[in-house]
Amino acid sequence: MDKEFITRDISAVMLEMYKYFPVLTMTGPRQSGKTTLLRKVFKDLPYYSLENLDIRHFALNDPVGFLNQHPEGMILDEAQNTPDLLSYIQGLVDQNPEKRFVLSGSSQFSVIIKITQSLAGRTGILELMPLSYNEIKSKADNKSIDEVLLTGFYPALYSGKNIPSLFYPSYVKTYLERDVRDLLQIKDIMQFQTFLKLCAGRIGSLFNASELSGEVGVSVNTIKSWLSVLQASYIIKLLPPFYENISKRLTKTPKLYFYDTGLACYLLDIETEQQLSRDKMRGHLFENFVIMEALKERYNHGKKSNLFFYRDSNDVEVDLLLKKGNEYCAIEIKSSQTYHPDFEAGIKSLGKVLNNRLTDKAVIYAGDFENDTAEIQLLNYKNMGRLF
Numbered sequence: 001m002d003k004e005f006i007t008r009d010i011s012a013v014m015l016e017m018y019k020y021f022p023v024l025t026m027t028g029p030r031q032s033g034k035t036t037l038l039r040k041v042f043k044d045l046p047y048y049s050l051e052n053l054d055i056r057h058f059a060l061n062d063p064v065g066f067l068n069q070h071p072e073g074m075i076l077d078e079a080q081n082t083p084d085l086l087s088y089i090q091g092l093v094d095q096n097p098e099k100r101f102v103l104s105g106s107s108q109f110s111v112i113i114k115i116t117q118s119l120a121g122r123t124g125i126l127e128l129m130p131l132s133y134n135e136i137k138s139k140a141d142n143k144s145i146d147e148v149l150l151t152g153f154y155p156a157l158y159s160g161k162n163i164p165s166l167f168y169p170s171y172v173k174t175y176l177e178r179d180v181r182d183l184l185q186i187k188d189i190m191q192f193q194t195f196l197k198l199c200a201g202r203i204g205s206l207f208n209a210s211e212l213s214g215e216v217g218v219s220v221n222t223i224k225s226w227l228s229v230l231q232a233s234y235i236i237k238l239l240p241p242f243y244e245n246i247s248k249r250l251t252k253t254p255k256l257y258f259y260d261t262g263l264a265c266y267l268l269d270i271e272t273e274q275q276l277s278r279d280k281m282r283g284h285l286f287e288n289f290v291i292m293e294a295l296k297e298r299y300n301h302g303k304k305s306n307l308f309f310y311r312d313s314n315d316v317e318v319d320l321l322l323k324k325g326n327e328y329c330a331i332e333i334k335s336s337q338t339y340h341p342d343f344e345a346g347i348k349s350l351g352k353v354l355n356n357r358l359t360d361k362a363v364i365y366a367g368d369f370e371n372d373t374a375e376i377q378l379l380n381y382k383n384m385g386r387l388f
Contacts, residue, residue, distance in 0.1 A: 004159050008037050009135055010128055013302040015041065017124035018100065022093035025079075025103045025115055028128035029234035029259060030179075031171065033155040034104045037128065038075050042102055046074045050081040063088045073100035080105040086118035093122055106179070106233065124302075129234070130154045130260050132296040133289075134385050141382060145335070145366050146273040149285050152262015168266035172196075175233070183229050191216055195226055199236060199256060200267035204284035206253040207238060234259050239291065242308040242321050242328075246353055249313035257288045264288065286335035290364050290384060291320055294331075297388040310350055318346045322360075322388065329360035329387060337367040344376050362387055 014037075017024055026034050039047055046069070050056050059066045059082050067074070067088055079085070089101050103115070103123075115123055130153035133140060139158055140148050154171075156162040176189060186192050195216050202212075209227070213220045230236040238254035258264040264285060270276050276285070291307065298305055310318040310330070322329040330347045343363045351358050362377040364384045371378045372386075379387070 005036065005040060006033075006131065006135055006155060006159055008033065008128070009132060009300040010126060010302075011037070011041055013300070014126060017126070017302065018042075018102075021122065021124040022097055022099060023089060023101045023103060023119050023123035025105075025119075025123045025125045026128055027105050027125070027234075029130065030106045030175065031154050031156060032128050032130050032234070034106075034128050035077050036155065038077070038102055038104055042075055045072065045100065045102060046070050047077065048074055049077040051078045056081055059085055067092055067101075071099070073102070075102045075104075077104050078106065079103040083114040086114055090118050090122060126302055127234075127299045129292070129296045129299055131158060132300065133293050133382075134297075137382070144273060145286065145381065146276045146282075149261045149282075149289055150265050150270065150273055150276050152260045152265070154260065154262065157262070164262055164266075165271070168263055171263065172266065175235070179233050180226075180229060184225065191218060192226065195223070196230075197267050199227075199230070200258065200264045201281065202256050203258060203264060203281065204287050205256060206251065207256045208253075235263070237292070237295070239307060239309055242310045248316075248353060251311045251313075255309055257291055259292060261285050261289050261292075283335040286366065286381075287319055287333045290331070290333045290381060293384060294320060294322065294388045297385065310346070316346055316349045318350050324359070327357050327359045328354060329362070330358055331361075331387065332363045334363065334365040336365055339363070339365065339367055339369065339378060347376055360387065 014024065026038065028034055048055050050059060063085055067085070076085070093099055093101065115125070132153070136153070136158050151157055151164050152168070154167065156167060157164060176192065180186060180192060195212065198212055198215055207227075209220045209223045212223045216223065227236065231238065235258065237257045237259055239257055240254050241251050243250050243252060265276065268279070268281055270279055276282055294307055295305055298307075306323040308321040308323065310316070310321055318330045319333040320331040322331070330350055332343050332347055334343050343365070347361045351361070361375060362379055364379050364381055366381060368380060369378065370380055370383065
């Protein structure tokens, strides 16, 4: 298969930010396509990877000389490797507002914290996730939902560069060696791998550090430390609960999801569509998929997350709430191909709590029949983008 470039939805907001900020910063998981996208969109800017030891040596030993090589500016990939450069970039863009730097990095820890300190007010920050369904719609619409979930959404799997059975084992091995060991200095890698697999088995569940601590055999603080690194490295996403001062008692514990369903399937030892179709986690993986699509839609437009879930003490639950100002859109997510009126129960209960603030209501499922004119819309997952 020939390699091809997949147009990314985030490109428009990238170009808009580039007009107004002297520094553009892009973070996101490894292999989400940051380098390819930046080199494509800003093809007139010189490109340097700071993972290259020779380039990094030059940058660290003569930062001013390195940054002044090109009057127009440059792309600096994997900027977390040289955080001290950021202070010099600040001075250069203050002296010459026309100069442009484009930075990328794979860790919120290493990049964002330093950037917010050194380049406050001078940089626009974007997060590039793996491909959205909208970006691969022409390729994915003819695939079964099980194939979509199993394949995941990393660009290499859709551009002809790799296949899932080879990509994910390499991804996990590389990730463990390059990122986690560096950040946490883990001695027993088997315990961490067990933790990863246990997290995958808890997709869509409330995060319980104490429970994981007992199963893995490490302290609660260690579990929280590992989780923070997985969050910062765009492996795990914790979805916060809806919480307002209303009459209901609401959960305050977040739910656990993965940024990519293909990676989650690999960690769950799911290798085929047939296996996935019978697996107890299938519904949770479908839910994970829809929630991540809503998140990608926000990030691809340069917006922060507006996603929550609802659960009260009576176990009334709605899978996804999108906050829109003072109003909400409630979405129930079902992997079934057959509609059932019970799908609407949680949304109806929430409607009594939020009243006229619940302006949009929908069920997203895997069936073909749709009704977008009812009070509670019924949509196939292929058309869920109209809600976000």
